[in-house]
Amino acid sequence: MARSVTIKTIAQDLGISHMTVSRALSNSPNVRSETRELIQKRAAELGYVRNAAASAMRGDTTRIVGLLIPNLVNEFYARFANALAILCEDNDLHLITHLTNDDAGRERLALMKLRELQTSAVIMVPAPSVETHSAHLFHGIKTVQFIRTQKLPFDADSIVIEDAQSIKDAVHHLAAKGHQKICYLGGHALLSSGRERKAAFIAAMETNGLPVRDALVQTAVPSFNMGAERASSILSGDIDASAIICGGFEISNGALDACLKADARIPDDLAFIGYGDPGFYRWIQGGITTISLPIETLAAQALELLTPKNAHLSTQQHAFATELILRNST
Amino acid sequence: MARSVTIKTIAQDLGISHMTVSRALSNSPNVRSETRELIQKRAAELGYVRNAAASAMRGDTTRIVGLLIPNLVNEFYARFANALAILCEDNDLHLITHLTNDDAGRERLALMKLRELQTSAVIMVPAPSVETHSAHLFHGIKTVQFIRTQKLPFDADSIVIEDAQSIKDAVHHLAAKGHQKICYLGGHALLSSGRERKAAFIAAMETNGLPVRDALVQTAVPSFNMGAERASSILSGDIDASAIICGGFEISNGALDACLKADARIPDDLAFIGYGDPGFYRWIQGGITTISLPIETLAAQALELLTPKNAHLSTQQHAFATELILRNST
DNA sequence: ATGAAAGCGCTAACAC
């Protein structure tokens, strides 16, 4: 394989100093425009591209952005990654994606790998964990937490979802339709989001004068299976409820799966309010009522926070409101 | 910000030569095990990570893999990217994803950026284009074409889908159910996949003694809208058919969308065979009969082809068979 | 306007 073409290759080829080539290629004014054009032309012909490793070694920013998310199968994450990737293309950034599967160990490994590459910035959905990562792990990396907030060894900006109002809206909406036994399926109280959503649910139930029996507040480690199981319990009558409100992406998909597999009539047998808005929610059962998140906005904000110009002294928490989308499952 | 810790930092800290540190950290046998352990311990304490840029400059492989795909919204691509990302995690590879949106210009830019980073290998879904990229673009990059095959300035391995048999199976299946007017919705003949799928459809129709009117073979630039439009034409009666076979991911989703929006009764009004198997196909309308692709296998093969040990002299085309999954839409 | 030297972090190739 022919050696790759460098500024020295070009310099030799043209019989000049590699310094002149360097200057020409970075459009320095200190080169005769004639020489510059000659050099640029030759560089293009030879297929020259600058070596990012050499740049990085000199301490220039690598323009590498790391994305740590649980997976790409969940449509919310996929859409977020998609939006972010487009923004990165447009801003000449390299996006490196690591799937953590919500595992703190994998997360640690991913961060180490990113650090090797002199990654400039990271956007992460932190894995649930009791341990706090060592501060070393983030050395030199501008970090933004996305969706969730974990205790980090330093202050980091974060982007969070403000969905309490949508959950209250969901309860009001169902109550207005005459539902009394509304069941909430959400993440457990170890997650701050879990606590807040649950609190919003309970508050709204009380506002509507509806009793909140324990069975109506189902929380656990959020997962597809958890959603499916609890929905099945409702359909089988083990849990007495006429409506479901989901408080998590996977939970929502799981609960929906169970309803569809059981051939439940929605909303007659069971009214259903999902969480997140995968494309097919619009289609199935005439449309699933759901809590939708402003994905593009979130991605734009994430990138915004990474740009150095945006350095602020205090750590900021950026909240974005969700929206209850009414369709035909309620 | 404190300077980042290097082997020299550690060497100074320990009052030894940076070379000994280097050896210790790469487990060279030429270090007293006592010294080695001391060094490794201190390195861990200081949060040392090796600098990939320095490595790259010395000519070591970067272990960076580029993935060029149209988008992450299409569930097939998302699942492929997910599977590949997991494999990369497990093989200590860095995965850089670029979205091309099927645009040759974006593709070119992405390749250039990857070349800057000394990317070792690329897996790409080539954008449809009449022009052939310059050979420079791929210099030093092991390339694998995925799903589609474009003419490249050199020989590259490729991974393709062998779906002709599934399309024939689809026709047989519908014919056995008594359908005579089966409409095929696929990509146009400029795509090799388009030609092959169409040929398979026609061949199978003839095998079953079914007439192939022009209107029953609908091909165009494949897209969601194309699928939606043609499906609508069928539902409205503009195209006279009792069954649809889709020959593309986006087409399939578009056609399905149109059917669901129109509240078509499936399979009574219209039998439907999709392409690809997004998770929700299992749910809606009691399950959509579809042509499913072995995604995990494809990803594994893609990575396999990138490993250097796998160097073969001749370019290979690796074909993977799809499977017709029978559900309740037919 | 152009060139020479130095150094970023790392390791192969040599000393010793």
Next chain:
DNA sequence: GTGTTAGCGCTTTCAT
């Protein structure tokens, strides 16, 4: 078993 040197590609600093 350990230390010294040189060089990967690039740009900043200092000549000329």
